[in-house]
Amino acid sequence: FQNLIVNGLVQAGDGKKMSKRLKNYPDPVVVIDKYGADALRMYLINSPVVRAESLKFKEEGVKGVVKEVFLPWYNAFRFFLQNIERREATGGTKFVPNPEKAQATTNPTDVWIIAATQGLIKYVHEEMEAYRLYTVMPALVKFGTQLTNWYVRLNRDRLKGVEGNDDDVETGLQVLYDVLLNVTTLMAPFTPFITEFFYQHLRKMQPSYAEAANGGGASNPVMPGKSDSVHFLMLPSYNSELLNEDAVEAMETLQTIVELGRNIREKRLINLKTPVMNVVVVLRNPSEAIVKAITGPLKKYILSELNAWELTIVPKEDEQNWVTLSLAPDFRVLGRKLGKKMKAVKTFVTSLSHSDAVEALERGSLEVEGITIDTKTEMVSKLSFSREGDNWEPASTPEGDVVAAIDCTQNEAILAAGKARELINHIQQLRKAAGLDMKDVVEAFFDESVESTETAVSMNVSLFENKFKGSVPMPKRCAPAWSVVIASDSVEIGGSKVEVSISRPALAVKDGLSELANTYLSTVKPSSVEKDQVLKCTIDGDEISLTEGKDFWLSTADKMRGTSGLSWM
Numbered sequence: 001f002q003n004l005i006v007n008g009l010v011q012a013g014d015g016k017k018m019s020k021r022l023k024n025y026p027d028p029v030v031v032i033d034k035y036g037a038d039a040l041r042m043y044l045i046n047s048p049v050v051r052a053e054s055l056k057f058k059e060e061g062v063k064g065v066v067k068e069v070f071l072p073w074y075n076a077f078r079f080f081l082q083n084i085e086r087r088e089a090t091g092g093t094k095f096v097p098n099p100e101k102a103q104a105t106t107n108p109t110d111v112w113i114i115a116a117t118q119g120l121i122k123y124v125h126e127e128m129e130a131y132r133l134y135t136v137m138p139a140l141v142k143f144g145t146q147l148t149n150w151y152v153r154l155n156r157d158r159l160k161g162v163e164g165n166d167d168d169v170e171t172g173l174q175v176l177y178d179v180l181l182n183v184t185t186l187m188a189p190f191t192p193f194i195t196e197f198f199y200q201h202l203r204k205m206q207p208s209y210a211e212a213a214n215g216g217g218a219s220n221p222v223m224p225g226k227s228d229s230v231h232f233l234m235l236p237s238y239n240s241e242l243l244n245e246d247a248v249e250a251m252e253t254l255q256t257i258v259e260l261g262r263n264i265r266e267k268r269l270i271n272l273k274t275p276v277m278n279v280v281v282v283l284r285n286p287s288e289a290i291v292k293a294i295t296g297p298l299k300k301y302i303l304s305e306l307n308a309w310e311l312t313i314v315p316k317e318d319e320q321n322w323v324t325l326s327l328a329p330d331f332r333v334l335g336r337k338l339g340k341k342m343k344a345v346k347t348f349v350t351s352l353s354h355s356d357a358v359e360a361l362e363r364g365s366l367e368v369e370g371i372t373i374d375t376k377t378e379m380v381s382k383l384s385f386s387r388e389g390d391n392w393e394p395a396s397t398p399e400g401d402v403v404a405a406i407d408c409t410q411n412e413a414i415l416a417a418g419k420a421r422e423l424i425n426h427i428q429q430l431r432k433a434a435g436l437d438m439k440d441v442v443e444a445f446f447d448e449s450v451e452s453t454e455t456a457v458s459m460n461v462s463l464f465e466n467k468f469k470g471s472v473p474m475p476k477r478c479a480p481a482w483s484v485v486i487a488s489d490s491v492e493i494g495g496s497k498v499e500v501s502i503s504r505p506a507l508a509v510k511d512g513l514s515e516l517a518n519t520y521l522s523t524v525k526p527s528s529v530e531k532d533q534v535l536k537c538t539i540d541g542d543e544i545s546l547t548e549g550k551d552f553w554l555s556t557a558d559k560m561r562g563t564s565g566l567s568w569m
Contacts, residue, residue, distance in 0.1 A: 008051065010044075026059045038070070045133045072145065103178075103242065115242055117143075137190075184202065188230045222234070249290055257404055261406060264393045280322065281312065294313055327350070327357045329342070349366070415456075423498075444501070445473065446473055447498070453496070457472065470557075507526055
């Protein structure tokens with residue numbers, strides 16, 4: 001035989017033979033109806049059965065496939081469709097896939113996810129050719145996590161159009177489409193039904209979709225869009241030019257730093273909404289490309305994920321001020337070589353200073369008790385945090401090759417920024433509860449018995465302006481009498497009770513303006529008025545002129561800016 005395929009036996013959950021009489025297994029029809037045939041297929045493909053070993057069938061395993069593979073995959077797919085629909089509805093331009101635009105991207109996360117996709121395609125081809133079906137699902141689970149928990153998370157605001165210019169948003173959506181189409185086509189033989197579902201939605205965006213009419217979808221040549229089924233398409237081939245090892249390693253480093261930072265926050269009980277001053281990172285022998293990426297284009301993502309004000313990558317010459325490098329013999333390798341000298345060698349090696357350990361690693365060898373030890377292959381090296389100060393909280397990888405430490409100092413500015421982020425979160429929750437879309441404009445107000453939240457807002461005005469496109473939450477006392485509340489809630493911010501509300505946009509008027517003028521302006525929609533516009537009306541036979549920026553303003557925040565009604569505006 002060139003290839004001999006032998007399957008194992010599927011047994012009941014207790015390890016016994018499946019028996020209709022004993023009914024010691026779940027009904028396959030019920031399992032398929034509940035979780036889908038694709039989930040059952042992937043569960044079996046990932047089981048010992050395909051390695052000619054027995055499987056104790058458990059329904060929980062099928063459910064796990066849905067949770068770990070299909071839901072993250074579907075969430076990324078749904079997120080993409082939602083943003084395409086929103087973009088087409090607001091911009092009026094139909095989305096047309098453009099692989100060249102996607103591959104020309106310079107965004108570091110785009111470059112990484114494209115490289116990861118090509119790496120997955122390459123890996124699946126290699127494993128399929130070697131008949132190792134059981135290695136495919138772990139790779140898919142890992143990729144699904146990378147796609148949803150990292151790529152989509154890091155680019156959520158960008159893909160929604162909240163940040164970045166229009167061309168950057170378009171590029172991000174092109175990249176996500178390209179990834180989804182490639183993975184859908186790649187996984188079609190394993191999960192034929194869910195991939196068909198995805199494909200039928202994705203194909204409609206292709207220019208060639210029009211060629212599917214009148215039987216064209218069942219004819220050659222096959223191509224995405226035109227072809228009626230994903231199963232008509234050939235598996236995608238990987239593009240070696242897009243396999244970017246530097247981008248993948250840089251993103252792995254970013255993820256390690258972020259995960260260590262999150263662990264530190266949990267250890268110190270620091271809420272993620274409360275910023276930290278500085279995240280210091282020591283990397284063991286990083287490549288120049290990784291340092292350049294982490295301190296350059298990827299830096300903003302680390303700061304955002306850890307809500308930190310600064311990121312410091314410790315240079316090699318300054319490492320001794322932050323960490324200690326320790327060496328230990330790898331006894332699995334050195335056992336026979338050292339013999340009775342093992343204890344003496346261990347004592348000598350573990351007593352080396354940081355500088356001596358660094359020198360030994362750089363030299364590549366160490367002479368102990370007349371024995372030459374290769375420090376690269378026969379030693380285990382590990383970095384440990386050594387800087388003094390109660391404000392520092394460290395964490396390191398199990399291998400000791402990455403050490404992160406956070407300055408946990410909590411001053412007034414830090415606490416105020418934390419309260420500001422809590423307020424932002426509550427406003428976002430109110431918008432969501434009210435069923436508002438991103439494009440819906442509202443004004444936010446807060447009411448409190450003490451000025452704790454107002455102080456926090458006053459110290460973080462630019463944060464709110466960037467988040468809410470120029471809008472800033474205002475104290476409730478500043479709101480116009482005719483302001484219409486859409487939603488409100490009593491929440492806790494920094495330990496104090498605060499009433500937070502969102503209202504329809506309303507013109508804010510000059511103090512002392514006549515009651516009739518106020519009544520007139522209360523009926524005018526801010527969206528119908530432009531900056532510096534003059535409104536003319538007749539009141540009791542008198543024609544009056546009201547100027548925006550002088551007699552009234554487009555929002556309460558604009559009024560406070562224009563009149564210095566609040567000192568901090």
